[in-house]
Amino acid sequence: MTFSSLPQDHQRRSAGRRADALMDEDVARSEFTTGDGEQFDREERAALRRVAGLSTELQDITEVEYRQLRLERVVLVGVWTSGTVRDAENSLAELAALAETAGALVLDGVIQRRDKPDPATYIGSGKAKELRDLVLESGADTVVCDGELSPGQLIHLEDVVKVKVVDRTALILDIFAQHAKSREGKAQVSLAQMQYMLPRLRGWGQSLSRQMGGGGSSSGGGGMATRGPGETKIETDRRRIREKMAKMRREIADMKHGRELKRQERHRNQVPSVAIAGYTNAGKSSLLNQLTGAGVLVENALFATLDPTVRRATTPSGRVYTLADTVGFVRHLPHHLVEAFRSTMEEVGDADLILHVVDGAHPAPEEQLAAVREVVRDVGAHDVPEIVVVNKADAADELTLQRLLRAEKRAIAVSARTGLGIPELLAWIDSELPRPAVELEVLVPYTQGALVSRVHAEGEVLSEEHTGEGTLLKAQVHQELAALLEPYVPAARG
Ligand SMILES: Nc1nc2c(ncn2[C@@H]2O[C@H](COP(=O)(O)OP(=O)(O)OP(=O)(O)O)[C@@H](O)[C@H]2O)c(=O)[nH]1
Numbered sequence: 001m002t003f004s005s006l007p008q009d010h011q012r013r014s015a016g017r018r019a020d021a022l023m024d025e026d027v028a029r030s031e032f033t034t035g036d037g038e039q040f041d042r043e044e045r046a047a048l049r050r051v052a053g054l055s056t057e058l059q060d061i062t063e064v065e066y067r068q069l070r071l072e073r074v075v076l077v078g079v080w081t082s083g084t085v086r087d088a089e090n091s092l093a094e095l096a097a098l099a100e101t102a103g104a105l106v107l108d109g110v111i112q113r114r115d116k117p118d119p120a121t122y123i124g125s126g127k128a129k130e131l132r133d134l135v136l137e138s139g140a141d142t143v144v145c146d147g148e149l150s151p152g153q154l155i156h157l158e159d160v161v162k163v164k165v166v167d168r169t170a171l172i173l174d175i176f177a178q179h180a181k182s183r184e185g186k187a188q189v190s191l192a193q194m195q196y197m198l199p200r201l202r203g204w205g206q207s208l209s210r211q212m213g214g215g216g217s218s219s220g221g222g223g224m225a226t227r228g229p230g231e232t233k234i235e236t237d238r239r240r241i242r243e244k245m246a247k248m249r250r251e252i253a254d255m256k257h258g259r260e261l262k263r264q265e266r267h268r269n270q271v272p273s274v275a276i277a278g279y280t281n282a283g284k285s286s287l288l289n290q291l292t293g294a295g296v297l298v299e300n301a302l303f304a305t306l307d308p309t310v311r312r313a314t315t316p317s318g319r320v321y322t323l324a325d326t327v328g329f330v331r332h333l334p335h336h337l338v339e340a341f342r343s344t345m346e347e348v349g350d351a352d353l354i355l356h357v358v359d360g361a362h363p364a365p366e367e368q369l370a371a372v373r374e375v376v377r378d379v380g381a382h383d384v385p386e387i388v389v390v391n392k393a394d395a396a397d398e399l400t401l402q403r404l405l406r407a408e409k410r411a412i413a414v415s416a417r418t419g420l421g422i423p424e425l426l427a428w429i430d431s432e433l434p435r436p437a438v439e440l441e442v443l444v445p446y447t448q449g450a451l452v453s454r455v456h457a458e459g460e461v462l463s464e465e466h467t468g469e470g471t472l473l474k475a476q477v478h479q480e481l482a483a484l485l486e487p488y489v490p491a492a493r494g
């Protein structure tokens, strides 16, 4: 990613770029909207509002030409049904970031105020024609809609704007497909893509049948032609896809079994686990790197991480725990994907502690917190203790930080970039990890040094003394370690 994808960057840029008369008019109009519950201004309803500053087109002509060779040129369109104009613009800015992450060049973005999306064409039919003009004027080859469209809406809107129309769901699926690395991650994404594709086959099938009809089918006999060849073709395609999906589900179930075993292993060793969850681009991977020194990919792009990474880490007091990085959340995460990515969510549900990372420099961090919590609740992780880690404190404004820390009882401000607040966070993690259950006193001979190290790493050492016979330890350890130490309990040796 060579250009910035952060929504707030768009906003910053948009603030300084409102010279254009049309935009000025829009800005002026937006002052009439004061938010929820108010009757929509008539003019507002009629207008296709241009969201300023969304274009990521570069001024440098050589770079533009280079990018035009390989990137799709897109225009974004959203239907704004509730909330303030800022909410609507944020949503479209996020869509722009998603489109860029998918490798597209965003030329323009518009939103329409409506009670609900038009059942036929998503935006109103009149607006769809205006959108067609915008597409022509900007030279776009794709329209991206900020929602999940029905198969019919996609087809009808495509008929009007005469370029490819994709929705938010398809876009996110595409990003996931580009980024998934592990075999399981890849399988899950293609399963989700097939699920999304299945009800939308009709459209492709229809145009296919038209083509075939034109070419003249070779079936000859009129008797069996009660069904068009196209329809038969769709049915075969559907069946093939269903079979493939079933096969894929079985494969995923097998892979899941392997992961399950690994997790049980970790459980048996009673290594406490901490899961990092949070909205996409909040800085989860950066935090993992800060806490463990791991070299996990950090990118100013949405969904840089699509496979759960688990690292071993040590608290300041020397206790070992595992830290899992997870896939980021996004609003309106396609339903099939929530299902498909349950695997990484399961890490979250199973953890002893959740570090919920939120980007303190984002314009709407509270919304991100809420969106993540909704999914966390969905996977049954509601009783796992949570620490809210307000990240990017170096870039966030002080008021926002104060507001978040006041609202969230268990929160801490950090910067994964500068290291600010990290020692405090580590100390907090240390105090939150479950305490080992068995307290014992042992005299471990010096030949068993490895065992002493394990007590340090996995248990809690209360006192340690080096005697002539070995290390005299008073410690709290988990069951398994207690069993290994059993022979060295002085009383047992008589
Ligand atoms: N200013 C600032 N930027 C940060 C900080 N932490 C992370 N970033 C930046 O935020 C962007 C996203 O960081 P990642 O760690 O990849 O975020 P993530 O939550 O893992 O993102 P996904 O895996 O894409 O969901 C990168 O450009 C980071 O450099 C911070 O403390 N301060």
Ligand SMILES: [Mg+2]
Binding pocket: 284, 285, 286, 297, 298, 304, 305
């Ligand atoms: Mg990441």
